[in-house]
Amino acid sequence: MSLKDQYIAIRQHSKTICEPLQTEDYVVQPVVDVSPPKWHLGHTTWFFETFILKPNVIGYQDFDPDYNYVFNSYYETVGNRVIRTDRGNLSRPTVIDIMRYREYVDEAMVKFLCDEPSPELRELIILGFNHEQQHQELLMTDIKYILGHNPLFPAYDKGYHSPKTDTSAQKFIAVKEGVYEVGFAGKSFCFDNELNRHKVYLNDFEISNHLVTNAEYLEFMNVGGYYDFRFWHAEGWDWVKTNKIEAPMYWHLIDGFWHNYTYHGLQALDMDAPVCHISYYEAYAYAAWKGMRLPTEFEWEVAATQFNWGKSWEWTESAYLPYPGFAKAPGAIGEYNGKFMVNQKVLRGASEVTPAGHSRITYRNFFHPHLRWQFTGIRLAK
Known part of the structure; x- marks a missing residue:
């Protein structure tokens, strides 16, 4: 074209x-x-x-x-x-x-x-x-x-097609320790923060082939996860108490049943769908409650060919930092990514509203730990 x-x-x-x-x-x-x-x-x-x-x-x-x-x-x-x-x-x-x-x-x-x-x-x-x-x-x-956040919860588009839920069996994928290459390679477009391709050493790890579901996250809520400081970073615990957080964004408890807002309007919570619109703090706390952790961005990238991704952006345990050899372009275009490489966490994958060309394994999204309005979810590692 x-x-x-x-x-x-x-x-x-x-x-x-x-x-x-x-x-x-x-x-x-x-x-x-x-x-x-x-x-x-x-x-x-x-x-x-x-x-x-x-x-x-x-x-x-x-x-x-x-x-x-x-x-x-x-x-x-x-x-x-x-x-x-x-x-x-x-x-x-x-x-x-x-x-x-x-x-x-x-x-x-x-x-x-x-x-x-x-x-x-x-x-x-x-x-x-x-x-x-x-x-x-x-x-x-x-x-x-x-x-x-309109009290009438109007639908955006009743003809909007939500992605189908993956109902295949969950398993953990084992990845052997070793030196792996990460970062963008090829001649097509990428953003400067995906460069340069470089080697990283990874220890043995396992990563889930599934995102955490609404039903699984609800278990964390039902045992008082939002009220138990043991699972939270100090900053996250402060955020929960200050903002009175008790559930993911868009969740509403109505007559004893959980609903959430979608592009179709307010609907009963789909228990099999991946939990999304959560902060890094919540993702970390859930993983801690499960006795696991979030993957690093490099673990995610190395393993990503072995599982389905693209339903939600996935929080990682990696700070948003430059790769070796990263250099900002001159002039205004140099302000595009490099100036934001501080106090943010990397998200990997894509979401249901990500344009197709932006769904690639090396894509690095980044947000502050408290933000939830993006389609953000959890993949566990151990």
Whole structure:
């Protein structure tokens, strides 16, 4: 597929995700970690305008010079920006304005992509594609948070297809000690945090072929797991008590039965489905209660060809750190991943809302330990 066709398809998919929304849904920001859908649509457009069109198209005119301030996310190199917590306070630009902005930039990009770019520029354009796909996943998780915290629990899309639950027998896969290679290899796209490929030494370990299910996690809850400090990191125990956490996000006890919010609305809890929307703290506590642990990201990567993954992002016991030889790119693009390599845990795998091209064994997602709005789950190791 040509760059132009890829661009058109990816940009259309962002709009398709938003088709079930009402106008009011586009502007809500319930918490700092959730951005309004209209902001995602504007920010991904700003990326192409700022990094592709303005530096490379002679005479290009900004759609609106103020949009750099509104839609810059965290790029210090590019200038000042609206504080993240204030994204939901922007009644203007309107949803209609942002759709016009997308059309304006799309028209310029399609025209620009009629000619073959230089290898360096091609690489940047492909980064833009992957950047928008990352925001497509964030759009889905943010929409779920927005609707799932509405007291009416409205459905996002009753035609949404949830992934089928794996009901095969659980077993633990043994991996022998040794030196293994990890990290991305090949000529296709990867993010800079997946490089460089390098060797790691692993001791003998075993890893489950299944994610922990809702039924299994409920056992932990029923024996008082949220009230027993022995299973928690001190920071996690503080988080539980301060925030009065008693169950995964989106779980609701109604008339003695557990329900959870899904894209179909509020439904009875599927006991066989993988537990998700939990923090690292909860994942660690559950593993400790079971007398096991979470895998490191390298154990996960080495074993991942031997089990099914992709239903939920999986917490690992690894801090988000650079690989040997990692180097940030010059300029604003160098702010993409490297600046976040502190105080975060690595997640591996993918989720039901991850774009297909982002489901690869070497992909490294990363979040702070307390966050739960992403599709996050547990795979045990020992």
